[in-house]
Amino acid sequence: MENPNTLNHLLALEGLSKETVTSILDHAVGFKEVSKRRIKKVPPLRGVTVVLFFIENSTRTRISFEVAAKRLSADTLNFSASTSSLSKGETLLDTAKNLMAMQPDIIVMRHFAPGAAKFLSERIPAGIVNAGDGPHAHPTQALLDMYTMRERKGRLEGLEVAIVGDIAHSRVARSNIHGLLTMGAKVRLAGPRTMLPTMIDRFPVSVHDRIEPAIEGADVVMMLRIQKERMGKDLFPSDREYARVFGLDSQKLKLAKPDCLVMHPGPMNRGVEITPEVADSTQSVILEQVENGVAVRMAVLFMVARHLGVSEE
Amino acid sequence: MVTVMRTRIVNCQIFDPATGGDAFPGWVEFENGVITAVGKGQAPAPSAGAEITDIDGQGFTLAPSFVDMYANFCEPGYEYRETVASGSRAAASGGYTAVCLRPDTDPIIQRSDVVRFLLERGVFANMVDIFPIGALSMNMEGQTMAEIGEMAAAGARLVGEGNTFVKRTGFLRRCMEYAGNFGLVVMLTNEDPSLAEGPCHEGFMSTSRGLKCTPVQAEEIAVARHIALAELTGTPTHLVKISSAAGVRLIRDARARGINITASVSIHNLALNEDANAGYDAMTKVWPPLRAEEDRLALLAALEDGTIDIVVSDHDPHVIEGKEVEFDLATVGASSIELTFGVLNTLVERGELKFATVIRALATAPRKIMHLDGGVISAGMPADLVLLDRKAVRKVCGAELVSQGVNTPFDGTDLAGCPVMTFRRGRMTFAA
Numbered sequence: 001m002e003n004p005n006t007l008n009h010l011l012a013l014e015g016l017s018k019e020t021v022t023s024i025l026d027h028a029v030g031f032k033e034v035s036k037r038r039i040k041k042v043p044p045l046r047g048v049t050v051v052l053f054f055i056e057n058s059t060r061t062r063i064s065f066e067v068a069a070k071r072l073s074a075d076t077l078n079f080s081a082s083t084s085s086l087s088k089g090e091t092l093l094d095t096a097k098n099l100m101a102m103q104p105d106i107i108v109m110r111h112f113a114p115g116a117a118k119f120l121s122e123r124i125p126a127g128i129v130n131a132g133d134g135p136h137a138h139p140t141q142a143l144l145d146m147y148t149m150r151e152r153k154g155r156l157e158g159l160e161v162a163i164v165g166d167i168a169h170s171r172v173a174r175s176n177i178h179g180l181l182t183m184g185a186k187v188r189l190a191g192p193r194t195m196l197p198t199m200i201d202r203f204p205v206s207v208h209d210r211i212e213p214a215i216e217g218a219d220v221v222m223m224l225r226i227q228k229e230r231m232g233k234d235l236f237p238s239d240r241e242y243a244r245v246f247g248l249d250s251q252k253l254k255l256a257k258p259d260c261l262v263m264h265p266g267p268m269n270r271g272v273e274i275t276p277e278v279a280d281s282t283q284s285v286i287l288e289q290v291e292n293g294v295a296v297r298m299a300v301l302f303m304v305a306r307h308l309g310v311s312e313e
Numbered sequence: 314m315v316t317v318m319r320t321r322i323v324n325c326q327i328f329d330p331a332t333g334g335d336a337f338p339g340w341v342e343f344e345n346g347v348i349t350a351v352g353k354g355q356a357p358a359p360s361a362g363a364e365i366t367d368i369d370g371q372g373f374t375l376a377p378s379f380v381d382m383y384a385n386f387c388e389p390g391y392e393y394r395e396t397v398a399s400g401s402r403a404a405a406s407g408g409y410t411a412v413c414l415r416p417d418t419d420p421i422i423q424r425s426d427v428v429r430f431l432l433e434r435g436v437f438a439n440m441v442d443i444f445p446i447g448a449l450s451m452n453m454e455g456q457t458m459a460e461i462g463e464m465a466a467a468g469a470r471l472v473g474e475g476n477t478f479v480k481r482t483g484f485l486r487r488c489m490e491y492a493g494n495f496g497l498v499v500m501l502t503n504e505d506p507s508l509a510e511g512p513c514h515e516g517f518m519s520t521s522r523g524l525k526c527t528p529v530q531a532e533e534i535a536v537a538r539h540i541a542l543a544e545l546t547g548t549p550t551h552l553v554k555i556s557s558a559a560g561v562r563l564i565r566d567a568r569a570r571g572i573n574i575t576a577s578v579s580i581h582n583l584a585l586n587e588d589a590n591a592g593y594d595a596m597t598k599v600w601p602p603l604r605a606e607e608d609r610l611a612l613l614a615a616l617e618d619g620t621i622d623i624v625v626s627d628h629d630p631h632v633i634e635g636k637e638v639e640f641d642l643a644t645v646g647a648s649s650i651e652l653t654f655g656v657l658n659t660l661v662e663r664g665e666l667k668f669a670t671v672i673r674a675l676a677t678a679p680r681k682i683m684h685l686d687g688g689v690i691s692a693g694m695p696a697d698l699v700l701l702d703r704k705a706v707r708k709v710c711g712a713e714l715v716s717q718g719v720n721t722p723f724d725g726t727d728l729a730g731c732p733v734m735t736f737r738r739g740r741m742t743f744a745a
Contacts, residue, residue: 119640
């Protein structure tokens with residue numbers, strides 16, 4: 001029986017109950033306040049060691065987790081691919097076992113291979129928090145997105161959420177699809193067909209070739225980052241064309257509800273998937289997403305620690 | 314008076330594919346590697362002067378031994394994974410008496426010396442007949458033709474490029490024509506590499522798990538090309554490891570038109586579908602991709618109706634280091650030669666295959682493709698036989714396989730049925 005107030009790991013949102021997702025978001029409400037105090041620190045993870053194990057480069061997610069852990073009074077340890085023995089040919093499992101010799105409680109992990117977080121969770125005795133595994137999942141991103149939507153809209157149930165861009169290579173999209181559907185929101189996807197994966201319409205979502213029908217009447221528009229290294233190869237011809245056809249500008253945004261939120265997981269390509277005008281508009285909650293990310297990650301770390309029995313209430 | 318040494322397997326159920334019917338209770342006698350008598354019911358008392366060893370086959374089924382047309386024994390070059398000796402032992406315990414070996418060893422099977430080396434290793438191991446598959450091109454680069462005639466003279470009966478796709482269609486045509494000169498069968502795997510982006514089936518599972526994938530059309534295009542070339546060259550062509558309903562459709566149509574092709578499917582594609590990859594278990598990383606359930610059902614139907622002739626083990630042992638890693642980084646393949654019968658008979662028990670189809674796919678059809686004697690149980694035929702327990706249920710344990718490889722997607726699952734004894738030209742090569 002799943003206890004909605006604890007997490008043994010956080011590998012993906014798929015399979016997580018509505019109660020557990022709600023519990024994470026509710027916990028985050030309390031933790032958000034901590035970041036507004038003069039002394040931005042509470043004690044529940046005192047003496048708990050959190051390893052930030054980043055095999056794939058990341059700045060903002062790593063920093064967000066690090067701030068979250070520190071504000072809970074945990075000790076953090078940074079381990080990234082460029083400095084690690086993985087670049088010397090050590091396997092992921094050996095590296096992780098070496099880390100375990102230092103008795104960490106929680107490992108926050110970013111990796112280029114889908115399933116990598118699950119792989120470690122089955123082999124080492126630590127709580128694993130997936131901070132992105134290839135194109136598979138990025139559960140804390142989707143949680144912070146949902147937190148932001150719920151805070152602004154007061155609900156998730158029934159919200160019309162459009163996700164636009166490279167769905168095929170996006171862990172953010174996959175996690176949001178699972179999370180939003182669990183919470184009763186409606187999901188619309190749009191992007192060039194080269195970026196819509198096979199059978200994506202088997203999810204109970206609507207899929208669109210163009211951005212316009214996807215954002216029409218939407219409560220939230222989430223623009224995904226375009227990876228420029230894919231440009232001009234086989235997925236799309238140029239950033240100019242992408243911006244014109246699939247980018248979000250203020251003209252297209254008028255199709256959405258007047259109070260539609262504009263979101264982006266970052267880092268943005270201004271002028272490609274989103275115009276600066278829209279990114280900086282009053283409808284944009286992109287910086288709130290970053291702020292809420294810390295609160296949500298505090299909630300996740302706390303609930304994993306609670307499952308391990310190492311948190312102080 | 315000369316004492317004659319004979320062996321009899323008595324009290325067993327005899328399944329002779331030649332009669333086409335059900336198994337019947339009876340006995341088989343053999344001497345000097347050749348079947349001397351087959352009888353129904355109780356075996357008669359031995360005649361005077363004959364020294365006969367009786368083996369009690371009570372509760373078991375006797376069938377012609379198996380022939381595997383696609384396996385990797387990794388020798389020469391990768392002996393840490395498998396050798397001809399260890400692979401042959403595993404094969405014998407799987408009920409096999411003959412195994413065809415992939416050319417992608419190091420050095421590659423591309424000259425007569427490597428063919429002779431493998432034949433000698435096979436003789437030395439003395440468990441199964443080894444049939445090296447010679448490469449079509451030097452270094453399997455698709456540029457220069459390998460010495461196909463020399464390899465044929467050294468004993469090769471089959472040529473092919475293993476799991477490698479010959480990119481230049483015109484070059485492949487010439488290789489096939491040339492191989493036809495020597496009466497060889499050309500074995501081709503089927504995946505257009507420019508459509509292939511990963512080891513999984515492109516479908517809902519790969520989409521939901523974010524796994525790199527390849528659509529069935531990669532196989533469809535390659536199968537269409539290979540059928541066209543078989544028609545053009547007239548060379549007997551064997552399409553190795555078909556994985557999709559689309560591939561089956563093309564083959565069925567080509568055979569109806571009388572084109573000289575045969576086809577195989579691996580046990581993995583018959584027994585598993587894309588859902589096996591859902592947990593990112595590297596043991597389930599095999600090639601061709603484990604496809605949709607509808608593909609698997611089409612493969613089963615194609616095997617039943619003869620569109621697909623044979624089942625191959627696709628035995629490909631790996632060291633554990635290659636599998637205890639992220640799915641993306643893991644090696645491809647499974648150690649399977651000793652599990653083939655159990656996997657297929659489990660499908661029989663589930664009602665997905667007929668037992669007669671299994672024996673045809675493992676014993677009769679491969680001999681026919683390779684023009685080997687045997688495959689029937691009658692006097693004068695080689696005593697290449699396997700005694701099968703069709704009911705015993707055993708749990709697969711990768712670490713306990715006879716093969717050096719421990720990598721199997723069936724680890725921990727129950728298989729119904731297993732070989733209990735294997736005889737190669739009358740000599741017992743395996744007893745459980």
